[in-house]
Amino acid sequence: MARTAGSHSALTAPRIREAAQALFAQHGYAAVSMRQIAAEVGVQVGALYNYTSDKQSLLFDLMSSHLDDLLSARAEDQTEADPVQALEQFTRFHIRFHARRPDAVFIAYMELRNLTPENFATIEAMRRRYEDGLSAILRDGQAQGAFRIQDARVATMAIIAMLTGVNTWFRKTGRLSLSEVEEIYWGMIRRLVVA
Amino acid sequence: MARTAGSHSALTAPRIREAAQALFAQHGYAAVSMRQIAAEVGVQVGALYNYTSDKQSLLFDLMSSHLDDLLSARAEDQTEADPVQALEQFTRFHIRFHARRPDAVFIAYMELRNLTPENFATIEAMRRRYEDGLSAILRDGQAQGAFRIQDARVATMAIIAMLTGVNTWFRKTGRLSLSEVEEIYWGMIRRLVVA
DNA sequence: CCTTGATCTGAACGACTGTTCAGTTACAAC
DNA sequence: GTTGTAACTGAACAGTCGTTCAGATCAAGG
Structure with a gap:
C-alpha cells in the first residue's frame, strides 16, 4: 500500500487540524497521541508528518x-x-x-x-x-x-x-x-x- | 538496597502528595510520570505504590x-x-x-x-x-x-x-x-x- | 500513454509509560 | 539481641510514545 485513492493535501490538511483540535480539547494535548489523531483522520501516523513538523x-x-x-x-x-x-x-x-x-x-x-x-x-x-x-x-x-x-x-x-x-x-x-x-x-x- | 535510613510513612506520604501537586500543576497530569514524582521525592517508582493504588x-x-x-x-x-x-x-x-x-x-x-x-x-x-x-x-x-x-x-x-x-x-x-x-x-x- | 511528483503505508527506532513483585534493609517492640 | 514488619530497591512486564524513511501507489500534466 502507499498513496490512497482520492487523497489530496487540500482535503487532508484541514481534517488533521480538525481532528487534533477536537482531541486536544477533549483529552488534553499530552494525553493525545499522534496515532489517535491519525486514526481519527483515517490515515497512518507517518502521513501526519507531511503536514506538520512535529x-x-x-x-x-x-x-x-x-x-x-x-x-x-x-x-x-x-x-x-x-x-x-x-x-x-x-x-x-x-x-x-x-x-x-x-x-x-x-x-x-x-x-x-x-x-x-x-x-x-x-x-x-x-x-x-x-x-x-x-x-x-x-x-x-x-x-x-x-x-x-x-x-x-x-x-x-x-x-x-x-x-x-x-x-x-x-x-x-x-x-x-x-x-x-x-x-x-x-x-x-x-x-x-x-x- | 531496600528500606532506606530514616524512612517513615508519616514523612513520605505528604512528600509524595506535595511533589505530585507541584508537578501536576506545572506540567499537567498526563505529562507527569510516576518516575518524575518519585525522583522529586528521592525514591524509586515502586515505593509510590505503598501510598497510592495508582x-x-x-x-x-x-x-x-x-x-x-x-x-x-x-x-x-x-x-x-x-x-x-x-x-x-x-x-x-x-x-x-x-x-x-x-x-x-x-x-x-x-x-x-x-x-x-x-x-x-x-x-x-x-x-x-x-x-x-x-x-x-x-x-x-x-x-x-x-x-x-x-x-x-x-x-x-x-x-x-x-x-x-x-x-x-x-x-x-x-x-x-x-x-x-x-x-x-x-x-x-x-x-x-x-x- | 508515460512520466513526475504528491501522498500515503508499513515497519522500524530507541525511549518512555504505569504497574508489579521478590528480595533486602532499617526500625520498633519485646 | 532477636524478631516481625514497615519501607524501599532494582528489575522486569507488556505497551505506547514521537519520529523517520524506503518503497509503493495514485493523480495530474505533457
Whole structure:
C-alpha cells in the first residue's frame, strides 16, 4: 500500500487540524497521541508528518491561528468610538466569538503550559493585545467620566474572566439562548463600570 | 538496597502528595510520570505504590481533599446572615482561600477531564455544592429586595469566574496586595448586584 | 500513454509509560 | 539481641510514545 485513492493535501490538511483540535480539547494535548489523531483522520501516523513538523507545531498552529482569528475579527467588529457603546460591542463580540469555537478557546486556555517557551511568548503576546483592547476602552471611559472604575487593569481581568467563563456552562440546548446571555452579561458589565 | 535510613510513612506520604501537586500543576497530569514524582521525592517508582493504588487515585485524592478543605473552610467562615454582608464575606473568603493554594486550585480546574467518570461525578458534585452556597446568598438578597439581579444562576457563574480569575494574574510580589485586591473585587461585586 | 511528483503505508527506532513483585534493609517492640 | 514488619530497591512486564524513511501507489500534466 502507499498513496490512497482520492487523497489530496487540500482535503487532508484541514481534517488533521480538525481532528487534533477536537482531541486536544477533549483529552488534553499530552494525553493525545499522534496515532489517535491519525486514526481519527483515517490515515497512518507517518502521513501526519507531511503536514506538520512535529506534535508541538500542531498545537502551536491551532493556538496561533485561533488568536489570529480573534484579533482580526475584533479589529473588524469594533466600530463604536463612544466608550459605553464600545464596551457593549466588546461584550457582545466576545461572547459570540467564543461561543462559536469552544474547542479552540478551551485549548488556548488550557494548553499554554505545553508550549515551548518561545511559542508561549508568542501566544501570550497575542492574548495580551486582545486584553489591551479592553483596557483601552475602560481607560477611555474613565478619562471621559463615563465609567467609574477603581482599577482599570483589575477591571479588565475581571471582565475577561467573567466573559470567558460563559464557555464553561453555556450550552446551545440550555435554558437561555446566546442572545439572552449577551443581554444579561451586558447588563451586569454596564452596572459594573458605567458611572 | 531496600528500606532506606530514616524512612517513615508519616514523612513520605505528604512528600509524595506535595511533589505530585507541584508537578501536576506545572506540567499537567498526563505529562507527569510516576518516575518524575518519585525522583522529586528521592525514591524509586515502586515505593509510590505503598501510598497510592495508582496514578489516578493520586490525582483524585488531591482534588477531593482540596474541595473538602474548601467546603469545610467556607462552612466555618460563613457567619453573616444579611445577604449583603454574606456576599462580602463570600467574596473575601474566596479570594483569600484560593490565593493561598494556587497549585491545588489550578489542578481542580484543569484536570477534570483526566478523572474517571465516577471520580469526575464526585468532584463535580462538590464543586456544585460550593456554587450553590453563592446562589443561595444571591437568591436571598433578591427575595429581600437587597439585590437587583436579572438571573441568579448566571450571576453565580459570572461572580465565581471573576473571582477565580484572580489566580491567573495575582502575584504576591505584584503591584497590589491581597487585601487591596479583596477591596477592589468587593467593590465591583457590590455594584454588580446590590440594589 | 508515460512520466513526475504528491501522498500515503508499513515497519522500524530507541525511549518512555504505569504497574508489579521478590528480595533486602532499617526500625520498633519485646 | 532477636524478631516481625514497615519501607524501599532494582528489575522486569507488556505497551505506547514521537519520529523517520524506503518503497509503493495514485493523480495530474505533457
